[in-house]
Amino acid sequence: MADRFASLASREITRPIGFLTVACPNNSPITQYPNNSISQSHNSTLALQPFKGWVVRTPDDHFDPSRFTMMDYRLRWQDTTCFTYVLPMSRREALVEFTLFTPTLPPEGAYDEMLRQYFDKILKIKEFEIVETEFGIIPMTDFPFEKYSSGKHVRIGTAGGWVKPSSGYSFKNCERNSQKIIENMKAGRPANTGLFSSKFRFYDSVFLGVLQAQNELGPSLFNGMYAKNDIQKIFAFLDNETSLVEDLGIISGFPKWPFLRSLFNYLAR
């Protein structure tokens, strides 16, 4: 959808900026990012979400297509926040993906090693065929991309800050923001009106600060969140769709000190 909107909103030219590519007219008045803006910014936090997945096929039934594993923290790469998820497509086919939320990238062989271990120790599947692999690195950052858009020229996707900093998810934001931009344009409002929630950006910043400073805490934070809250409420929270009361219910389940420390760092920057 972001692609389609980019071609509608700007029929001129697309220009790469660092590792991000944005749709932006050649003589646009849009403010440019400073050079190496994200990595050198003292006012934002950057973590990485590298992942590798195998789509596998097995000779026997091993998966239940009506269930999926969202974040399995049982296997750890060193002391990092890392997990494996399993999305079955049928009883004999699934995407199994190893993912990290990390300040630094692991060595290249780590992904295959962890996936192999997951099949061996957790899934206990000995025989399978890898029919497809996928790999990516998603930036997780609270860099204020939205400041570099204007009412007439709106950066979209990653370059627009549509990747949720604390989860790396972007599809939901792409869907919601594309719709919002169309509504704004139809109503004659500046196109970037109401695209960002400062409340959720604040939560994301504090959470990202904890992951950056104490990456080893990730598994207990996520496991605690899933254990203590209703799953539909968690999905709504991750989609920036909860009320303040619901937020407080979820936030109160997190350990206080790491979050207070991150909050002080956030306020001091």
Ligand SMILES: Cc1cc2nc3c(=O)[nH]c(=O)nc-3n(C[C@H](O)[C@H](O)[C@H](O)COP(=O)(O)OP(=O)(O)OC[C@H]3O[C@@H](n4cnc5c(N)ncnc54)[C@H](O)[C@@H]3O)c2cc1C
């Ligand atoms: C394997 C994989 C799995 C993922 N799974 C999920 C998921 O389950 N959920 C989720 O929320 N996110 C997921 N993501 C992340 C998500 O895909 C990205 O965050 C999102 O696509 C970023 O949107 P974007 O518009 O910035 O970039 P893209 O979706 O990559 O769009 C950029 C577009 O610009 C085009 N382009 C680039 N350079 C130029 C140029 N110079 N001229 C013209 N066109 C150009 C590209 O061809 C591309 O179509 C996944 C990513 C990967 C790689």
